[in-house]
Amino acid sequence: MSDSDKDSESSANLTPPRKLPKKGGWTRKKEGNTSSHHRQQNFRQQWLKDPAFKDWLLPDTKDVTKAKCVYCPGSSMVAEISNLKVHASTKKHIGNKPGTSGKTQTLTSFGFQKGVVPPNKEKARAEIKLAAFFAEHNIAFSAANHLTDLLKEIVTDSKLIKEIQLKRTKVTAVVKNVLGEGHKADLAAKLQKTLFSVMTDETTDVSSVKTSCIVVRYFDQEAQKICSTFWELYNVFKETVDTEDIPTANAENLYRALISSLSSRNIPLTNVIGFGSDGCNVMMGDIDSVKTRLIRDFPGIIIVKCVCHSAHLCTSEACKQLPEGVEQLARDIYNFFRYSDKRQFDFRNFQSFAAVEPHKILKPSQTRWLSLLAVVERIVEQWEALRLFFIDFTTNREHRAKADVRNRAVAILEKLSNQFYKLYFSFLVWSLPIFNKFNLEFQSEKVVVHNLHVKIRELYTEILLRYLKREYVMRSNLEEIDPKIQDCQLPDKELYFGEPDQFWVHLLKTEDFSDLAYFALSTLSLPHANADCERVFSKVNLLKTKLRNKLIVETVNGTLLAAEATKGPKRDGNCINFEPTKEMYSRMTKDNLYDLKKKDDVSEDVPDILFRDIDFE
Template identity: 40%
Template sequence: MATITHASVQRLCWVKECTDQWQLSSRRESGALDPGSSAPSKAGPHRQQRYRKEWEADSALKPWLQDVSNDPLKAKCRVCIVVIVVELTALAKKLQERKFSVMCDESTDIGSVKTSCVVVRFFYVDSLSVESKFWELYDVCNADDPESVERGATGKSLYEGMMKTFKDHNVPIKNMIGFGADGCSVMMGVNNSVSSHFRSDCPGLVVMKCICHSAHLCASQACRSLPRRCEDLAREVYNFFKCSSKRQSEYKQFQSFCDLKPHKVLHPSQTRWLSLVAVVQRLLEQWEALKLFFSEKWLTEKLLAIELIINSLHDPFMKLYFMFLDWVLPNFTEFNKFFQSDKAVITVLHDKVSMLFRDLLLSFMDRTYVMKTDLNTVNPERRDRHLSDSQMYLGVKVMQGLNNPSIQEKKAQQQEFFQRCRSFLVVACTEIKKRYNFNDGVLSKLNCLCPKNALSSEFRERIPSLFPLASELPLIVPPDDHSLLQKLDDQWRMFPILQHELKNLVNESPDKFWGEVSQKESSFSDLANFALTALCLPHSNAECERVFSKVNLFKTKQRNRLKTRTANGALLSASCIKGSCVHFTPANDMFSRINNHAQLFQNIREHEFDLEEDS
């Protein structure tokens, strides 16, 4: 039975391959395909394939293949559907019992179908960690529902669609403590957005903008302060090579001559969070080889595009701008990478944002002003606190490049360079301050849940009570539950006495740490449960982006008619299996459902997955 489940789950992910196999077998029998051929005949007319009972005699298909009643043009995998139902049922049962946060995003796939992805984040007792789990992928505009088509992707329709997914599985809305999404108006707008409906229907719910989206937008906005020709150079170089195998082969000779690795020139994408810094670093690495290559091309081809590129590559200030970007962009990239993690890193979010903001400020503003002024009141545009051009810090490479005689003799261009770099830093800091509230009542206090701070007696002198944080989370600790509030405070004050017993867990992640406390120290169970619930708050929307990336892997140009419910089933199966299906051990509930034929056919009717016709 376990072997059947493994094979069935694999086939769910590649259902079209099964369809092709049936079509191939049928065409061979009908004479449309030669017995020894492996490809369909192009001369044969296309026809709709009906289900054939003969297929069930095939030993490879018999254990899992099943017809669909009242529809001879469809077939089902009897085991895969059960796996999907069990996974969703088990996840719904967990959400019915504990607090959780929800993350949402929308996207349009290659088939021009707009879908919304819902991910839930909760504490998983079995692994003693906070995990993000895929919940559902559904159509925003359902052709079977004219009202949804007319409304479109509005905040209200997205909110109602999301809430319907929870109501259908009897998940109580009162268990929801947080909502996370990107900062677009339909998600985070003041009026008629998803977040505004959440605030209206769920008072006290914590709404978080994705910090990764925010960091990317800050860097993108700041890059507009630099000359447009910097971006033009990156795009023109990429476009010159992208469609020509001959040019790429010729360029490899110049790379070999300059003793460089044969790396390709990268594409500067506007939507990929981490692409820009990689493009800058690759151009700087290949700068000399590119100069030689385009110099030779200019002598032989005399193209306008080559003239623009060669002029930029021989401009010393152009390289200086790229050196500046090579220093400043990794600050955003490393920050972004850190918070793309699905681990419980929300406890350090405030400190990380403060560190990034202060580091950028210190590169162009007076140190005393930055260090002694509250970050929420610092004004990056305050000119009287700006450093002079010679005092600004723009990276080691820029400092070395400024010693170039060809740069020192051009005072006007040198002044423009400093002015644009200063503008970049001012805009970046202004955008960070606009998108993040340094006085946020929740994020500014969550660092007390870090293991090191929680066990520190010195930290108690600064944070003697947990009440300020608990009062900001009314959906975790009801304001009128004074008994629980007092228990939390008493346990918080006494918790440092476990410093010696828990010293081996200080370096663990916060969720692992508090999970172990909840298992070992019953006298601190209320404090541990509060911490684990607070750690479920979303810090980024990266998990939703990963779901859409998975969809793009199996919904391709060749499979653009794949139904959203089929994709949803594949994602649920992948979430259930976690890795290779060969080592997957089905739960007892799965076997019981497989053996229960009445339940099986009921699940088939409720979760139909259309097999695509080979058109």
């Protein structure tokens, strides 16, 4: 071998093979001893607003560094501005662009019939609407295992029905990750642009999981009214890998969870103008509470303690002045009939004899605001029938009851035969309705915050009139008032013009008063009670029952959001007229439906079907 051959072989071994540069990837250019690197770029949302790209450009859902063209099927390019400009000038792109060929292209030329939704989108729409039906009507997700097969068996001539694949795993994923997340994304977009109030409360469900719910109250531009909308349900004692940060239901953790829930969706915290909750110390205490932290971090925020909780506490404290046996009698009567169908059947005979309605005895509850009056009224209504029943039960030897059961019946009969107990119950029937009327008015979803001060004064005045002289309270003679006298008529500001938010919505459309109307609508979005949170917990109790006690908080949260989504933008719809939003369609992909990285997701089960990614124009 010659020296020249050795030199060439040596240089071949020392020089690395030349690598062709890849578009959008790292490239290496050798210039002496220096090298330059090209950084890979991600798709930019601002390109969708560029007039040169907005009509045809879409992000690639499989790769954040790629882009797609609407006009060129199967196209995928590196997300760089130079590549986009090159693609826009290609003959293929120009030829596929509508209106650039010799004749005008129609929807049919793209493979679509006029007025017909693309097949993949039509299938997605059907599956989303079926999932919305499950969420709105609180149907167990396992029922989906038979539903689609049943539809295919009944409707044999529908191509769409044959394509639908919706079993338990998928319907759960659609409810959580498409309907729920899609609705929450749309709601977050609204809250980013408007002032709103926040309401929160905690509860413990049937599986002993302590949860907290967040409800937002704001003026909805689409619905053109003040709306209270469910925002989030989260686990208070959620497990964490940080052993030093043990979750507790203290003020700091509840406050951080509330703020994190909003900031995680890029909602400006400066948009929060009001906060409402019940009167518990962790929420409304003056030293260490969620309220003190909100006042510290948001100067000027308006804090409203739930007026219904306050009125209920006043009623409960007043009832404590009555003998303890009054409330115990109501509980003892209910428990005596609760588990015995025979006793309930025998009691119906005495109801017929006493000529009273065959109504059941109601259960007393300390947490239900409106239940106490209903329980008392029912016992007063059935008083004579109850007394006769317990006389028969304690004296008739045919009732072979145990000694403890007979003793309970004797104790109940003694109170029913005591006229003072009947007097106490009659007093409650007379006095409780004013509190119930007050509570009912402020549990409404309508705007009533402007009436709060007036209604409290009226309630207090009515209570005073119950035991004080009317002339002392009213300071005027009602018989001498003439409604036709001009000077005695109400001023214009006190005249009734309908719902106050609708009045300001009308002014919002006028150029001269739009700023004033916006300020008024923001003020009307302040909370007046915590009833919206209580309604959420009622829905949670209907969702998570003894038969469905394995539902995790995330699934319950998604179902609640999905049920809200079926109401539509004007909040008056249902699963029949509900139409999925663009955000929901964009989430009908495998990556969004089945996030396998989340260990606490729907289940560890393999999805029922192989769901391919769908691209929508």
